[in-house]
Amino acid sequence: MADEQGADQGAEATFPNGADNEPQVMMIAQYVKDLSFENPNSPAIYQAPEQPKIDVQFNIGSQQAADDVFEVMLKIEVAATFGDTLGYAVELVYAGLFGLRNIPADQMQPFLFAEAPRLLFPFARRVVSDAIRDGNFSPLVLEPIDFGTLYLQQAAQQAELATAEPAGEA
Structure with missing residues (x-):
């Protein structure tokens, strides 16, 4: 047992303080990059007898902002129609700055397009809900x-398309 503890301490000694080789992820900031709320048919729309049909679309984008810093943008578009009449439209681009160090290349895309949006989504969802509520809708x-x-x-899907293209050209 004493030998095992000594071996563990020896392993720790090979990585002195200040070694910078471990993967690190940090959210630096999150913010509303763009927000639009349109209520083009007010005040008549508030008298619509039916419930609105809601259409929600999402898009995710990413770009490098600096060395080891990436901006991830979560775009949410919501349109509510009452029959053929637009009740409201909301467009939100909610972004976050993430510091990423020593992340393997094969893990960069999954983080930027899956994990980062998961972290941003609860905050973006609240901004959209508040904008709609502030427009006097549910x-x-x-x-x-x-x-x-x-x-x-x-x-x-992208892998399928990539393998299908060469077969289509031949």
Whole structure:
């Protein structure tokens, strides 16, 4: 037992303080990058007899902002129609700055397009709900999204397309 403890301490000694080789992820900031709320048919829309049909669209983008710093943008678009009439439209780009150091290249995309959006989503969801409520409509509570599964599905689709293209050209 004493030998095992000594071996563990020896392993720790090979990585002196200040060694900078471990993967590190840090959220530096999160913010509303762009927000738009439109209520083009007010005040008549408040007298609409039916419930609105809600359409929600998501998009994720990423760009390098500096060395080891990436901006991830979660875009949410919501449109509510009452029959053929637009009740409201919300567009939000909610972003976060993430510091990423010593992340393997094969793990960078999954983090930027699955994990980072998962971290940003609860805050973006609140901004959208508050904007809709402030427009005097019932708040919209967006269900949680499994960004990891969506990322894997999109990666599989892109792999299918990549393997199908050469066969189509021949």
